[in-house]
Amino acid sequence: MVDLPRKAVTRTARLAALPLGYAGRTAWGMGKRLGGKPAEVVLSEVQQRTAEQLFRTLGELKGGAMKFGQALSVLEAALPESASAPYREQLTALQDNAPTMSTQQVRDVIAESLGPDWRKQITWLDGAAAAAASIGQVHRGTWQDGREVAIKVQFPGADEALLGDLRQLARVARGISPVFPGLDIPALVAELQDRAAEELDYTLEGEAQQVFAEAFAGDPEILVPQVVFASERVLVSEWLESEGSLARVIAEGTEEERDHYGEQLVKFTFAGPARTGMLHADPHPGNFRTIPDEDGTPGRLGVLDFGAVARLPGGAFPEAMGRLLRDASENRADVLLAGLREEGFVRPGVRVDADALLEYLSPFVEPMTAERFRFSRAWMREQYERLNDPRSPHFTMATKINLPPEYLLIHRTWLGGVGLLCQLEAEVPFRALLEESLPGFAE
Template identity: 55%
Template sequence: MTDGPDTPDDDGRGSAVPHGSFSRAVKLASLPIGFAGRTTVGMGRRLVGAPANAVLTEVQLRTAEQIFAVLGELKGGAMKFGQAMSVYEAAVPPELMEPYREAFVRLQDDAPPMPVKTVHRIFAGELGPRWREQLIELDDTPAAAASIGQVHRGRWFDGREVAVKVQYPGAAAAMRSDLRQIGRLSRLFAVAFPSIDVKPLAEELAERVREELDYGLEAEAQRAFAAAFADDPQIVVPDVVAHTETILVTTWMESKASLAQIISDGLPSERDHYGELFARFLFAGPRRVGMLHADPHPGNYRILDDGRLGVVDYGAVARVPGGLPPVIGRLLRAAVDDDYATVVDGLREEGFIKPGVRIDEEIIRSYLEPFVEPARHEVFTFSREWMREQAQRVSRPAREGLGTAMKINLPPSYLLIHRVWSGGLAILSQLDATAPFRGILEESLPGFAD
């Protein structure tokens, strides 16, 4: 991912101050004002005879529209929350999501590099004044932008080529400030998504963002993945060389492209090959490492010359000791077997359906189809057309679409799992990949093949 904080401005004291903190707060504060206006309009319409359920739906849609429009203009923690909440974007008509999507794409392309003197000062502060004795070569031009920092190519003192990730100054403060603001807006989000417990979701996200800011935790996660996949013939994870609080040094992995290039112009055979490796890696991580790589962005998946798939960026991981919860596999198997009474009961027990909320089995069957259909077939062909059909059905303001989405809760413990599963399906569909998806589930998803 390339969403970062606002461009840092050197304050002359060895730190950097992010521009725009005040403007971010103003934009976030504007959301409750808009909500008050929409609520007043809704009450007025009820007085002149509009059906109560129709008015609520309009208020929900307009609230969602403003939420995503404002989040799309923000970076830092607000942008992270927008990413997390975007798992519900299929419930919102496409025209309302467009401002968020456009801004998100713009942010991915607009992470300006830090000044060279700032980068060098960070190295001196983190590695010591004689840092060039450790990092004996450094390309001052960033090779890539990461979630909250930028990556430089260099050479370590032992001769190894390395990738050096440097956190943006001010990134932590900006994210924490935004997340504090968002934590105060749970009432507003509850209007657009009344059956979602937003406050614990915001708290869970804040905790995950704090982990992502900690390069020590990222180094620990990457070491675990590197050890688990060290002898894998198809997956490559770079080794960790060194780290400090805001610098992470890993072995350089030479690649000719990313999964984004395969999505753009890959051959059918490449799409199938790397799509299958991508899916296998996502599901194998929890089984082998007890962690789920939780940033399914095409740029994090690198195409190596020998046909292997390299995977980078371990700042966002879901820690799942023992693997993915077996209940996921059991409920997915029940759905494949068309036992939706068991599915509804299981979703209720896991907190996806809150007490007192009633959802018909047929409605759940339709709503979960994007997750279930690929698991029915030994070999499944994902496509943009298939994904578009699923999204269009779910986004219809009818019983099987919008109304259902606004009744589904997302338990905090499933936040990253849901993000990865939804994002993984989207990437496989962008690839137009044909893969033995059911076999992958039977191999790596506990409870599915039992």
């Protein structure tokens, strides 16, 4: 059972200890090596011990710590197998499970939002949590009109836990970075800080969810539950019956399921902005549910959790984004460089070789050059290692590329989505889906 709010000093101390723990285990590992133990065995032991402390701490503290862990979980596919294997079990647990608060705490929060007569509106409430996440948990219930509903209740003190954790994570981010070499941990924490205020207000989440629910109403492939009631700390939606989340498909799904739900994930990601003006910006497995058809074959993809959405300028993906990706996919190196300069990705006066830039961007381009593309952990690791190898001619290219602010959340969501597709090992008609939904991509 979660005990929130926790004393700030305790949470701060546990988060501050994360880089110290990694440093201590590294020193312990050096001692083992000096004692004659093989380097690769020592490295694996250090990683395993680090994973156990890091992700146990993140999961137990919830709040910003849990949210940070969930964000890392999507990027797991990018890590070398030697690094990701010890983390995978802990990361998967963060994607779909979390500790719970007591039934009485749940009732107290509901009463604060719906009033002392809340039982007239919620005629039945399951005392056991159906799901839990970083700042709240979900209970099944029945609304006054007979509808089955999901009642999302925010943890008491979630605001203090979320904001406090993120402040402390910002302080220790560089110390945590060695655990995930090559990932920009400080930038990831900064982005979570920027989104924190909106995610704490379930009223805003309810408004965004209802826009998506109406936009996808009757869609044969995507299901977003209708919102029944929303307040700052309680969100009631129609119950979504499913057989589990994408975390289940990642762990044990068939090839048919992986390809089917991977394709639906891409369709939803790119169709959302065109229909709603917003981008669902939290692509981790727990937010997507699988709904089989009556005959048991893979069916619709259910989408949950609209606390993190990007309200796009102009109500759609930038048209230039589609043009640039098309130019890259068709090897128009000089045209691509000129377009990137115009959009601010390459600053004035910075000298860049057009062909080298095109090669550097190949991880973004390759999936759209084939009729169907198979995403995989092996492919993502190959790209990760190529771009983060100091001996590679592409290594310095990152210093010449600028990410304009209006593309920041789009970029993070794109990377998270690709990471999720690689965890699924899904094969999808990526180019055809972009031609269908991404402005500027189809000529």
